Amino acid sequence: MKLNEKRAIDLVMQLIAIPGGSGHEADVAAFIREQLLNAGVAESGISFDTAHRKSPAGGNTGNMYVKLKGSRKGVRRLLMAHMDTVPIAVGCVPVREGEWIRPKSPATALGGDNRAGCAVVLVSIIEALEQGLEHPPLTLLFSVQEEIGLRGVRYMTPAKCGNPGLCFNWDGRIPELLITGAVGASNLTITIHGIPSHAGVHPEQGVNAMVAASTAVADLQSNGWHGLVIKGKKQGTSNFGIVNGGDATNVVMPRIVIEAEARSHDAAFRDRIVAEFEKAFSRAVRSVRTTEGRTGELVFEVDQRYQAFHIAESESCVRIAKQAAASLGLTASAQSSNGGLDANWMSEHGMPTVTMGCGQHQIHTVSERLNIPEFLMGCRMGLTIATGREAGTF
Numbered sequence: 001m002k003l004n005e006k007r008a009i010d011l012v013m014q015l016i017a018i019p020g021g022s023g024h025e026a027d028v029a030a031f032i033r034e035q036l037l038n039a040g041v042a043e044s045g046i047s048f049d050t051a052h053r054k055s056p057a058g059g060n061t062g063n064m065y066v067k068l069k070g071s072r073k074g075v076r077r078l079l080m081a082h083m084d085t086v087p088i089a090v091g092c093v094p095v096r097e098g099e100w101i102r103p104k105s106p107a108t109a110l111g112g113d114n115r116a117g118c119a120v121v122l123v124s125i126i127e128a129l130e131q132g133l134e135h136p137p138l139t140l141l142f143s144v145q146e147e148i149g150l151r152g153v154r155y156m157t158p159a160k161c162g163n164p165g166l167c168f169n170w171d172g173r174i175p176e177l178l179i180t181g182a183v184g185a186s187n188l189t190i191t192i193h194g195i196p197s198h199a200g201v202h203p204e205q206g207v208n209a210m211v212a213a214s215t216a217v218a219d220l221q222s223n224g225w226h227g228l229v230i231k232g233k234k235q236g237t238s239n240f241g242i243v244n245g246g247d248a249t250n251v252v253m254p255r256i257v258i259e260a261e262a263r264s265h266d267a268a269f270r271d272r273i274v275a276e277f278e279k280a281f282s283r284a285v286r287s288v289r290t291t292e293g294r295t296g297e298l299v300f301e302v303d304q305r306y307q308a309f310h311i312a313e314s315e316s317c318v319r320i321a322k323q324a325a326a327s328l329g330l331t332a333s334a335q336s337s338n339g340g341l342d343a344n345w346m347s348e349h350g351m352p353t354v355t356m357g358c359g360q361h362q363i364h365t366v367s368e369r370l371n372i373p374e375f376l377m378g379c380r381m382g383l384t385i386a387t388g389r390e391a392g393t394f
Contacts, residue, residue: 001328001380001389003127008379009372011035012119013101016094016111016370022084022148023052023059028115029083032122032142036066039126047160054155055145063152065160066140068125074136074388075165078351079124081117082146082153082171082342085109086364094370101370112370113363116378117170118142120358124382133387139164146171146342149187149305153345164351166317168385169343172357173371175378176325179355180318181336182344184267184308186274188260190281191299195290196254206252207288207296209245213256216277216284225276229264236264236273237338265308265336274302306340309347317354323390324381356381 020028033046045067052059064083070076085092089111093104103110121140128135139162144152172179192213197206217240220226229236238261245256260277264270278300285298311318313334325332337355346353359374384390 001383002131003123003376003380003383005376007126008119008123008376009096011123012116012370012375013094013096015115015119016092016101019090020084021087021090022145023057025059025083025144026061028118029061029064029142032064032083032118035122036125039129041066041068041125041129049157049160051144051152051155055151057145057148057151059144061144063144063156064142067162068135068138070135070137072134072136076137076139076162077385077388078139078141078161078164078167078353079121079382079386080141080143080167080169080342080353081121082114082143083118084145084147085111085113085115086147088364088366089368099372101372103366103368106366109364109366110368110370112360112368114146114171116358116360116370116375119375120170120378120382123379124386127383128387135387137162138386143342150340150342150345153342153349154306156345156349158349158351161351166320167346167351167353168317168321169341169346169353169355170358170378170382171341171355173360173374174357175374175381176330176332177357178318178321178332178334179337179341179343180313180334181265181310182308182341183263183265183336183338184270184344185261185263185305185340186270187303187305188262188274188277189301189303190258190260190277192256192281192285193297193299194252194254194256195294195296197252199250199252203252204291207290207294208253209256209296210253212284212288212296213258213281215287216281219280219284220277225273225280229273234264234266234269234272236262236266236269238262238273238277263338267308306344307348309344310336311347311352311354315352315354317352320385320390321354321356324384327384327390328377328380330377
């Protein structure tokens, strides 16, 4: 398939170089918008929602939607990718090294997750319009805040998508690996209010919030509810990610706040993990007392970030993705992911979405790289799907 490879590589490197962590995607959106307008997309076809105003994280832009009329009849197709990167990738300067793009600095990640996905969608449309290829009605969705709990798509405006019948997401490594299911996740905010006292004069008159928290963590670890959680045929994961507490060494710690998570493909088992966390922290708080018998207080908050989903391989979007891969000489296979994807919330909104790769390797680390041949194949997959050429006709 004809593809301006140099332009595709230039575009992905330009996108990677734009700072834009979660909540700060406005400059990325502005660049994509400019490229689309230059390619001939009508300004009236580009719009934004107010997802950032609904998100707890705030932000400087909402999701961007681009709607194109079809040059032939067909079911509307949606192509999407998220614009944000993780904090360690902000400020990256990309450099090319043979068949790879890597960060110039050893202290930053690349941010190919997911600027490479954005580039695939962008390149697909630019090529289709420049080459004058016929295509069905299309919607492009460039989402925000994926890296902090899929908040952009969670708070999206589904009506702006134009009721697509086929949805495709680019966010991963191998183009022919189709993600058709993903885990669900609950985030936990666990606050223990202890009782302060002078740590040197009367420590027995206080309740140390850290001691209560440590007791609960040890309980969960020893009973198999932390880390990889396997109970019979049920499986999930849990993690303590962020801990904040204390102001001085001479004060019995009066408060600690812990951010944790639980994941599973089985929603009921994920709820069970959460329940075990709450029981362990409740027991721990009751067990730590002052000499007068006073205890601290537990505040246990649960945010169900996203539900698990699974798309059958008979679903039209999966079938078309397989056909697109085959038309390019690839053999596609489907699997589920233990990480969340925008596709989780797309399914919740009634738009089943298959996710494909675009050359990302070792994401969220300073070793992150983008494989150029895989990225270019992702672009060819995008162009094939955007133009409906997966069956060899258009």
